[in-house]
Amino acid sequence: xxxxxxxxxxxxxxxxxxxxxxxxxxxxxxxxxxxxxxxxxxxxxxxxxxxxxxxxxxxxxxxxxxxxxxxxxxxxxxxxxxxxxxxxxxxxxxxxxxxxxxxxxxxxxxxxxxxxxxxxxxxxxxxxxxxxxxxxxxxxxxxxxxxxxxxxxxxxxxxxxxxxxxxxxxxxxxxxxxxxxxxxxxxxxxxxxxxxxxxxxxxxxxxxxxxxxxxxxxxxxxxxxxxxxxxxxxxxxxxxxxxxxxxxxxxxxxxxxxxxxxxxxxxxxxxxxxxxxxxxxxxxxxxxxxxxxxxxxxxxxxxxxxxxxxxxxxxxxxxxxxxxxxxxxxxxxxxxxxxxxxxxxxxxxxxxxxxxxxxxxxxxxxxxxxxxxxxxxxxxxxxxxxxxxxxxxxxxxxxxxxxxxxxxxxxxxxxxxxx
Amino acid sequence: xxxxxxxxxxxxxxxxxxxxxxxxxxxxxxxxxxxxxxxxxxxxxxxxxxxxxxxxxxxxxxxxxxxxxxxxxxxxxxxxxxxxxxxxxxxxxxxxxxxxxxxxxxxxxxxxxxxxxx
Ligand SMILES: Cc1cc2nc3c(=O)[nH]c(=O)nc-3n(C[C@H](O)[C@H](O)[C@H](O)COP(=O)(O)OP(=O)(O)OC[C@H]3O[C@@H](n4cnc5c(N)ncnc54)[C@H](O)[C@@H]3O)c2cc1C
Ligand code: SF4
Numbered sequence: 456x457x458x459x460x461x462x463x464x465x466x467x468x469x470x471x472x473x474x475x476x477x478x479x480x481x482x483x484x485x486x487x488x489x490x491x492x493x494x495x496x497x498x499x500x501x502x503x504x505x506x507x508x509x510x511x512x513x514x515x516x517x518x519x520x521x522x523x524x525x526x527x528x529x530x531x532x533x534x535x536x537x538x539x540x541x542x543x544x545x546x547x548x549x550x551x552x553x554x555x556x557x558x559x560x561x562x563x564x565x566x567x568x569x570x571x572x573x574x575x576x577x578x579x580x581x582x583x584x585x586x587x588x589x590x591x592x593x594x595x596x597x598x599x600x601x602x603x604x605x606x607x608x609x610x611x612x613x614x615x616x617x618x619x620x621x622x623x624x625x626x627x628x629x630x631x632x633x634x635x636x637x638x639x640x641x642x643x644x645x646x647x648x649x650x651x652x653x654x655x656x657x658x659x660x661x662x663x664x665x666x667x668x669x670x671x672x673x674x675x676x677x678x679x680x681x682x683x684x685x686x687x688x689x690x691x692x693x694x695x696x697x698x699x700x701x702x703x704x705x706x707x708x709x710x711x712x713x714x715x716x717x718x719x720x721x722x723x724x725x726x727x728x729x730x731x732x733x734x735x736x737x738x739x740x741x742x743x744x745x746x747x748x749x750x751x752x753x754x755x756x757x758x759x760x761x762x763x764x765x766x767x768x769x770x771x772x773x774x775x776x777x778x779x780x781x782x783x784x785x786x787x788x789x790x791x792x793x794x795x796x797x798x799x800x801x802x803x804x805x806x807x808x809x810x811x812x813x814x815x816x817x818x819x820x821x822x823x824x825x826x827x828x829x830x831x832x833x834x835x836x837x838x839x840x841x842x843x844x845x846x847x848x849x850x851x852x853x854x855x856x857x858x859x860x861x862x863x864x865x866x867x868x869x870x871x872x873x874x
Numbered sequence: 875x876x877x878x879x880x881x882x883x884x885x886x887x888x889x890x891x892x893x894x895x896x897x898x899x900x901x902x903x904x905x906x907x908x909x910x911x912x913x914x915x916x917x918x919x920x921x922x923x924x925x926x927x928x929x930x931x932x933x934x935x936x937x938x939x940x941x942x943x944x945x946x947x948x949x950x951x952x953x954x955x956x957x958x959x960x961x962x963x964x965x966x967x968x969x970x971x972x973x974x975x976x977x978x979x980x981x982x983x984x985x986x987x988x989x990x991x992x
Contacts, residue, residue: 503939503987504925517925519939519988523969606927609937634926634955653887657880658922662948821886841885 456563461485461535462779464554465572466542466720469497470761471752471768472574473525476534478772479572484779487566488529488536489556495529495538496522497576498753499761501603504627506654510762521761540564545571545724547745570747570775573735574768575717577753579624581710589676592683598624598711605631613707617685618642619673623651623759623845625711630659632709640703641666643673643687648819650713650845652759673708674700682706714757724748731798732756738803739787739810740774741767749775756800756813759847763813766849770811788862793871795823797844806862807854812870814848820874827852829860829868842872879916881909892917921945925987926958928973932965932990939987940973946982958984965990 465476468490476488494500499507502518509515512524529536540558552571556564579597596604596612602624604610614637618625621644629639642660647670649656660667668687674695675686685708688700716734727744729736734755735743742749751771752764785805790812792799797815804810814825823842827835835856842848876893881904890903892913901913915921923945927937940958954977963973967990974984 500988503927503941505923505941515923517939517941517987520969523989606939607935607937609927609929634924634951653880653885654882657882661880662922843885846885 456565457561458565458567459487459535460567461487462568463487463570463572463775464489464552464566464568465574466554467497467574467576467752467754468492468495468529468536468538469574469576469752470499470522470525470764471576471754471771472497472572473522473529474765474768475572475574475749475751475772475775476536477525477528477532478769479775480532480534482773482776484776486534487568488534489540489542489554489564489566490536490538491541493538495526495536498599501599501606502627503606504631507761510760511765518761525765537561537564542575542720545720545748547571547724547748552747569779570749572771572775573721573743573748573750573754574752575720575754577714577716577757579710580713580715589685590678592676592678592681594678594682594706595676595708595710598622598628598709601707601709602628602631605635611635611637612709613682613705614638615640615705616707616709617673617687617703617705618709618711620644620710620712621646621649621651621656621667621669622711622713623655625709626651626655626659628709628711629665630663633663633665637707639663639665640705641668641687643668643671645670645672645690648843650711652845676708682708714753716754716757718754721750721754729756729798729802731792732800737801739790739801739805740778741771741801742774742778747778749778756798756815758813759845763847763849767811767813786862788864789867791867791869793869795872795874796870799870804852804868806857809854810852810857812850812852814850814870814872816842816844816846816848816872818872818874819843820872824873825850825870826873827856827868827870829857829862830866832860834860834868839872842874877917879913881912883908883912920948922948922951924951924954926955928958928961928963930963930965930990932992934965935990938963938965938967938990940984941987942977943983943985944981946977946980950978950980953978954984963990966992 462484465488499518499522507521542556544555546553554566674688677684684704751768787803901910925941930938969989
């Protein structure tokens with residue numbers, strides 16, 4: 456067993472973990488970063504398409520290029536990192552924390568620290584979560600797994616595929632499979648609007664004449680050992696119109712039906728989970744309900760842009776540093792989401808500084824307004840040209856904008872969308 | 875000839891109609907002038923950045939990701955992909971290394987997007 460003592464342990468070496476670790480070490484604290492895979496970069500390594508880093512680097516990078524920029528920062532810094540190392544447990548006590556991990560190289564690792572950053576990313580929802588009736592043949596993959604097989608291992612999951620769900624990963628895979636010689640027979644989406652970005656609908660489906668069946672479901676899967684086909688049924692007012700069911704032959708089904716934060720370790724550590732995001736509830740410093748444990752990136756809430764992951768995680772690194780240095784904790788107040796928003800992160804705010812919020816809309820609109828109100832009094836209103844659930848809203852409420860308001864322990868800031 | 879398309883120059887995604895009448899191209903349904911530029915270019919010479927993987931000679935990874943340095947004409951994509959699948963990349967190689975220069979006289983190169991040690 457190897458025993459290490461550091462100020463901070465960062466769990467996960469994707470874009471979130473790398474940005475947080477880089478920031479903490481830059482502020483003069485000692486850090487160890489633990490990553491389950493053999494290389495740093497996380498999900499970015501399998502996202503070989505471009506479209507990353509437009510906000511952050513003002514250029515369009517592919518996932519591996521974006522990952523490499525951050526990995527280089529980590530390699531050149533004082534961050535000690537272990538790849539091929541999986542964290543199994545966090546023990547949190549009054550006087551500090553111990554993180555338990557194992558790797559084939561070192562066996563058991565035991566790391567004592569003062570603060571922990573959760574940056575374990577998310578996982579894909581799978582068939583169990585959507586419950587399609589029919590047989591259980593081979594050939595059903597989540598889109599992200601298929602992406603990994605094709606892009607990193609050079610394996611093709613099949614030659615004729617149907618994609619279930621119109622999330623971005625499924626759309627990106629429709630193009631990837633087409634370019635790699637497979638036939639993509641259609642994308643089936645239960646909602647009346649696509650889950651992914653318009654740009655991906657255009658460049659990944661329309662470019663290849665792949666049909667997008669909105670308000671449709673896969674009603675049955677056929678095949679004994681291997682998928683042989685699916686039935687697709689339209690929905691009207693939420694009901695299946697069985698007479699209009701049609702059959703499509705295929706040998707592969709790719710599921711792109713959403714992502715969920717990887718929250719098992721958080722749950723086992725007794726961290727309170729936000730039912731809207733499935734990630735931890737966090738205060739204005741991105742600290743979870745367990746003191747000294749912070750969260751950022753997809754483990755906190757699922758992001759669509761890596762740029763926001765890096766930004767949020769760097770900020771998380773700053774908060775960790777402040778936590779390690781400061782004695783007193785500042786006063787915090789309640790932050791909630793109101794109409795037309797699925798959630799707001801973080802779940803508390805501070806008065807003496809800028810507060811940065813990420814929100815997810817429940818509606819699709821051109822021209823909407825974001826409205827902040829404190830105990831019923833309007834604080835700030837901002838026009839937004841376009842909103843849709845697949846695009847996260849990012850907003851900073853300036854320190855001055857709250858300066859004229861009186862706050863007490865019961866104060867509550869609410870943010871809503873008016874469509 | 876009229877083509878319906880969605881402008882992707884911003885998240886609004888206007889549904890536009892692009893009509894070609896001999897030398898004149900008209901765009902309708904666009905909320906701003908960027909939609910007109912997009913529609914014309916998509917009709918005359920649609921281009922895309924291509925990302926793919928090449929086989930890699932390395933024990934670390936079977937495939938190495940690559941991309942075109944700029945968008946290339948859609949009509950060239952299939953032949954480019956075929957050529958890429960036949961191109962073996964030797965490790966060690968640095969991110970950004972050119973593996974195909976000036977593809978089909980377009981002035982566009984293909985570069986590796988991940989460093990791979992030997
Ligand atoms: C498939 C997919 C496609 C995407 N496509 C785009 C896109 O086109 N453009 C864009 O801007 N954004 C895209 N995103 C969003 C963005 O890239 C990601 O949100 C971002 O990279 C996530 O970073 P992360 O560090 O939070 O998570 P991850 O990259 O998932 O990193 C988490 C890391 O933690 C490690 N880990 C997990 N559990 C443990 C443990 N117990 N012990 C040790 N290590 C552990 C994992 O191995 C992983 O490396 C995509 C996301 C996904 C999932
Ligand atoms: S036409 Fe203008 S407003 Fe409409 S999608 Fe294109 S850029 Fe956006």
